[in-house]
Amino acid sequence: MEALAFKDDMSSGASVAGANSMQLIAFSIGEQTYGVEITTVREIRAWNGATPLPNTREFVRGVINLRGTIVPIFDLRARFGEGVTSPTKNHVVVVMSVGEKWVGILVDAVSDILTVAKTDIHNVPEGNSIDTELLNGIVTHESRMVGLIDLHAVVSGAKMDS
Amino acid sequence: MSDLDDFKATYFDECSELLLELEEQFAAIEEGDHSSNRLNAVFRAIHSIKGGGGAFGFSGLVGFAHAYETLLDHVRDGRVELSEPVVALCIRANDIVADFVAAAKDGAELEAGYGAEEKLQFDTLTSGDPDMVGEPMEEFDIDFVPVMVTIAGAEDDAMAEAPLSLAILDDAFEAPPLAPEAGHWTIRFTPHSELYARANDPLLLLRELGTLGDIKVRAVLDEIPALADFEPFGVYCSWEIALRSDTATEATIAEVFEFVEGNCDLTITRGEAPVAEAALDAEIEAMPSFAQLMADEAQPEPLAVAEDASSAQLISFEALAESMKPALKAAPPVLPPPLKQAAPAEEFDGENDRRSGVEDRRNGVQSIRVDLDKIDRVVNMVGELVITQSMLTQQMDETLRARYQELVRGLEVLAQTTRGLQDSVMSIRAQPVKTVFSRMPRLVRELASKTGKKIRLETIGENTEIDKTIIEQLSDPLTHMIRNSADHGIESPEKRLAAGKSESGAIRLSAEQAGGNILIAVEDDGGGINRERVLQVARDRGVVGPEQALSDEQIDQLIFAPGFSTASEISDISGRGVGMDVVLSNIKKIGGSVHVKSWTGRGTRMTLRLPLTLAVLDVMLVKVAGSPYVIPLSSIVETIQCARANFSRMPTGAQVLQVRGEYVQVVDLASRFEMTTEVERDNRFVVLCEAEGGVKVAVIVDDIIGQQQVVIKSLEENFQSIEGIAGGTILGDGNVALIVDVQGLKSTTTAHKSAA
Numbered sequence: 001m002e003a004l005a006f007k008d009d010m011s012s013g014a015s016v017a018g019a020n021s022m023q024l025i026a027f028s029i030g031e032q033t034y035g036v037e038i039t040t041v042r043e044i045r046a047w048n049g050a051t052p053l054p055n056t057r058e059f060v061r062g063v064i065n066l067r068g069t070i071v072p073i074f075d076l077r078a079r080f081g082e083g084v085t086s087p088t089k090n091h092v093v094v095v096m097s098v099g100e101k102w103v104g105i106l107v108d109a110v111s112d113i114l115t116v117a118k119t120d121i122h123n124v125p126e127g128n129s130i131d132t133e134l135l136n137g138i139v140t141h142e143s144r145m146v147g148l149i150d151l152h153a154v155v156s157g158a159k160m161d162s
Numbered sequence: 163m164s165d166l167d168d169f170k171a172t173y174f175d176e177c178s179e180l181l182l183e184l185e186e187q188f189a190a191i192e193e194g195d196h197s198s199n200r201l202n203a204v205f206r207a208i209h210s211i212k213g214g215g216g217a218f219g220f221s222g223l224v225g226f227a228h229a230y231e232t233l234l235d236h237v238r239d240g241r242v243e244l245s246e247p248v249v250a251l252c253i254r255a256n257d258i259v260a261d262f263v264a265a266a267k268d269g270a271e272l273e274a275g276y277g278a279e280e281k282l283q284f285d286t287l288t289s290g291d292p293d294m295v296g297e298p299m300e301e302f303d304i305d306f307v308p309v310m311v312t313i314a315g316a317e318d319d320a321m322a323e324a325p326l327s328l329a330i331l332d333d334a335f336e337a338p339p340l341a342p343e344a345g346h347w348t349i350r351f352t353p354h355s356e357l358y359a360r361a362n363d364p365l366l367l368l369r370e371l372g373t374l375g376d377i378k379v380r381a382v383l384d385e386i387p388a389l390a391d392f393e394p395f396g397v398y399c400s401w402e403i404a405l406r407s408d409t410a411t412e413a414t415i416a417e418v419f420e421f422v423e424g425n426c427d428l429t430i431t432r433g434e435a436p437v438a439e440a441a442l443d444a445e446i447e448a449m450p451s452f453a454q455l456m457a458d459e460a461q462p463e464p465l466a467v468a469e470d471a472s473s474a475q476l477i478s479f480e481a482l483a484e485s486m487k488p489a490l491k492a493a494p495p496v497l498p499p500p501l502k503q504a505a506p507a508e509e510f511d512g513e514n515d516r517r518s519g520v521e522d523r524r525n526g527v528q529s530i531r532v533d534l535d536k537i538d539r540v541v542n543m544v545g546e547l548v549i550t551q552s553m554l555t556q557q558m559d560e561t562l563r564a565r566y567q568e569l570v571r572g573l574e575v576l577a578q579t580t581r582g583l584q585d586s587v588m589s590i591r592a593q594p595v596k597t598v599f600s601r602m603p604r605l606v607r608e609l610a611s612k613t614g615k616k617i618r619l620e621t622i623g624e625n626t627e628i629d630k631t632i633i634e635q636l637s638d639p640l641t642h643m644i645r646n647s648a649d650h651g652i653e654s655p656e657k658r659l660a661a662g663k664s665e666s667g668a669i670r671l672s673a674e675q676a677g678g679n680i681l682i683a684v685e686d687d688g689g690g691i692n693r694e695r696v697l698q699v700a701r702d703r704g705v706v707g708p709e710q711a712l713s714d715e716q717i718d719q720l721i722f723a724p725g726f727s728t729a730s731e732i733s734d735i736s737g738r739g740v741g742m743d744v745v746l747s748n749i750k751k752i753g754g755s756v757h758v759k760s761w762t763g764r765g766t767r768m769t770l771r772l773p774l775t776l777a778v779l780d781v782m783l784v785k786v787a788g789s790p791y792v793i794p795l796s797s798i799v800e801t802i803q804c805a806r807a808n809f810s811r812m813p814t815g816a817q818v819l820q821v822r823g824e825y826v827q828v829v830d831l832a833s834r835f836e837m838t839t840e841v842e843r844d845n846r847f848v849v850l851c852e853a854e855g856g857v858k859v860a861v862i863v864d865d866i867i868g869q870q871q872v873v874i875k876s877l878e879e880n881f882q883s884i885e886g887i888a889g890g891t892i893l894g895d896g897n898v899a900l901i902v903d904v905q906g907l908k909s910t911t912t913a914h915k916s917a918a
Contacts, residue, residue, distance in 0.1 A: 051898040052789055054835030055885050063881070063890060063898045068546065070890045070898055072881040101880045158882065 047091040223262035352400035357425040375407025545873035553894025592627035609648040616666030626673040651688030691760040784863040787837035790899035
């Protein structure tokens, strides 16, 4: 876990592990493992409640105060349509940058840092619409399947359609 | 290149300040204050705009400003009377200068010959004034005008090449008209000790000067003290050089001394100096060696003879100068003696002005330019500090108070200091509304000439200060409001006369502080809002239902509806239906409100109520479904316990609150935000809020916690805007509270209602 002290000046998208491989932060929701590129992650913090936002979809858990700025929290489980998480102190918020914006993703736990070869990234098979919508690709790592989260897709469509 | 861009940006900054100054001065001059201070200020402003413009090669601007300046010069010394038409011409000229500046800034091209008409008027005024008394007209006819023009041209070129020698060139520009072939120059060169400290050698400079032409050098030794007072590193010697050259210009002479600029006093005078030269020749002949002089000079020999001679040779200049500038005579104390550092040439130009400008700076308020971002950072941090401080104060309960009295005292001091800090920081950001108000006279002039109406603009309270961000947002709304007043409010002169009013209409623009708000009002004495017409149009467009009865106030408010216009013909001023709704939305954006009041046949008043600052918001903290929300205090009318509130139901089933004979729509925040609350109905509270235009909304919340100040944080920064929420804020305990958008609640409810 010591590698979690990230530097802010790492430009997102720049691979830490070299040109042909990338490092992922892997986190779990139930049995499922998902990952995001390590350079997009700004901070990992324990769940400490959030102020709910009215007129938003159920996967928007609300907003938190991150050192003076207001950051929205997305419930990844709810985003994948698997029901709203009932968070405890053991749940984790992964704060990431999506473009210019910072968002937090509520997950069950952060499990690992993985280094994967870019050639090991496969396309998401057609079929399940939510998965194809929210994932960039799939990586197999030590016989585990890791879904690569498309952050832009996750945070879109947060507003209620009234 | 970026350096030049920086200079340019500064120049345009200064121009906008100078243009404001012009506007201000002429407002007073128009009132009849023709004091020389005002004229000098105007002259200075135009001169500065012209000077900088020349440096960047804005030739159109320089040409126009120059002609204008010439007129001002004539006005200043009384050769052209400051009559009403001249003032009007000047005011028009200000606008034209502003246009030139704007065009230069945007890199745009003005149509060819823009301002030519006015320029011609300047020339007519300055050249052929037959009423001039005691003035040798011929001289001016022959010499003055053409020479000015040639010099202006030369100046343009020179400036474009060498912007750095601007100051010197300025002088050249103002120099008295002399025949250009007079290749005689008198140069006075007084080195400072720094010059020697930087290892410069005057001899080399003089030799360099010698390459320009035939020179005669005389050392001025009258400063040399008695040997006892002689300091080894003191500088006592200066030189006077007579240069005879057909090719030398002031610029080429100045160039010789370029590297010692600032380390010496240098005056370059153009002029024939036969007497002086003769004196020089004689003196050079008779001059003992420097060493001998040093030894001999126990008492410095006054150079009275030489000085007299120099003054004598300058008589021709001075006579000319006197005739050009009688104003100078009125102010002899600021005139430097002829040969003491300041060269005669400088006396002719705006030296007077510049000098008083320097004094203004010395005596007046000193200021620095600071990047606004830096101030904003401070403002934000002070905002956080205020909140932390109030949080600390809240944490102090009675037991703590009793036990830690020192701590309590410390907290009180902290509270005071924080308040003071906040006020000072706010005052840094505050600016007088003058900066926007002063743009309005021009607008009114243009509107008056376009509509053919006679309109007078009065401004009151222009020194009222308000946050800079708010000021920046004010320009558009005010423009729209004044357009509206000029186009729809003020009647044509005939109609006004028929109605028994004075021919010219008045628009009054006023600003005042009222508690934590600034009130800005635009008032006209026109015909008032034609309510029948407004209602008719509103019904036609379906804004108002055919059966709906509206009070006069509600009808007046309709003019803020998007796309609303009663103008039967669309003029290029207003009537397109955009405008008043822009006013409303802009003012809403900065947390203000708009109110309109109209008296049929007597006029209309539109009032903007604006917060003093945007950085900190006074709010009421409430709870809805366990989450904290804040409601801006400025929009709250009162709070009522639900058990005591008088609710009733409309025939449609919608709930309304009856308060003092008024029916107010009810918004239950919990159900509006689709949350469930456990709090019993009777234990909840009604917060009666006033939305834009006096429309009230009764907001039902679970609990009222208290009042406090918060710093507004944007939700959009990391997320997006949400209906009914104006933003977020961070409470003392670190949690986020959402700011209720009262206006948004009201509008969405009406939307729901119309959909139902």
